[in-house]
Amino acid sequence: DTAVSQTPKYLVTQMGNDKSIKCEQNLGHDTMYWYKQDSKKFLKIMFSYNNKELIINETVPNRFSPKSPDKAHLNLHINSLELGDSAVYFCASSQVAGGPYEQFFGPGTRLTVL
Amino acid sequence: GENVEQHPSTLSVQEGDSAVIKCTYSDSASNYFPWYKQELGKRPQLIIDIRSNVGEKKDQRIAVTLNKTAKHFSLHITETQPEDSAVYFCAAGGWQLTFGSGTQLTVLP
Numbered sequence: 001d002t003a004v005s006q007t008p009k010y011l012v013t014q015m016g017n018d019k020s021i022k023c024e025q026n027l028g029h030d031t032m033y034w035y036k037q038d039s040k041k042f043l044k045i046m047f048s049y050n051n052k053e054l055i056i057n058e059t060v061p062n063r064f065s066p067k068s069p070d071k072a073h074l075n076l077h078i079n080s081l082e083l084g085d086s087a088v089y090f091c092a093s094s095q096v097a098g099g100p101y102e103q104f105f106g107p108g109t110r111l112t113v114l
Numbered sequence: 115g116e117n118v119e120q121h122p123s124t125l126s127v128q129e130g131d132s133a134v135i136k137c138t139y140s141d142s143a144s145n146y147f148p149w150y151k152q153e154l155g156k157r158p159q160l161i162i163d164i165r166s167n168v169g170e171k172k173d174q175r176i177a178v179t180l181n182k183t184a185k186h187f188s189l190h191i192t193e194t195q196p197e198d199s200a201v202y203f204c205a206a207g208g209w210q211l212t213f214g215s216g217t218q219l220t221v222l223p
Contacts, residue, residue, distance in 0.1 A: 040215075042213075042216070043158065043203060050209065055210065090157060094209065101148075107157050108157055
């Protein structure tokens with residue numbers, strides 16, 4: 001069974017468009033995250049969402065917004081896409097209350113902005 | 115916030131040799147230090163982790179050491195095999211992690 005899943009796997013779009021990436025976890029975890037991995041492989045936290053508390057990395061443009069319809073889902077919406085948004089986006093989840101903190105990653109979504 | 119530095123950025127070893135990757139962190143409040151392996155085109159996967167109340171942990175060919183005083187931790191892989199070739203990331207924090215910049219490990223047959 002897939003623990004953390006993301007859709008789509010690939011996303012190619014034009015500058016200025018709005019797009020969404022979906023993430024679901026079936027591990028019963030209480031915390032979910034979004035990471036951006038650029039072409040140099042740096043893994044940078046974008047958002048952490050725990051018990052309805054959202055922590056935003058201050059460097060993330062406000063064109064990016066996470067939306068969590070329930071504990072098992074954390075979707076990423078991106079408005080007015082720019083060339084620099086091209087990257088691989090990973091969703092992850094972990095159990096924070098009671099531990100053990102290990103983060104499980106989804107398969108990633110490769111976003112290409114033309 | 116937390117700052118994690120990782121060295122080296124690339125590492126080539128002969129099959130059967132050992133590989134060591136080192137990381138330093140800045141925030142003394144960090145209490146969780148995982149290591150992830152990422153193969154090309156795949157997701158990062160946890161290979162070993164250590165908490166601040168433990169100095170060393172071993173799992174078969176992989177071991178991690180933590181020096182809280184010096185704020186550094188290291189990954190040791192013994193008897194390396196070609197399938198160990200991947201990018202390795204250290205991370206530090208708690209329920210939120212800051213990742214190092216990664217080490218491309220190549221094991222030469």
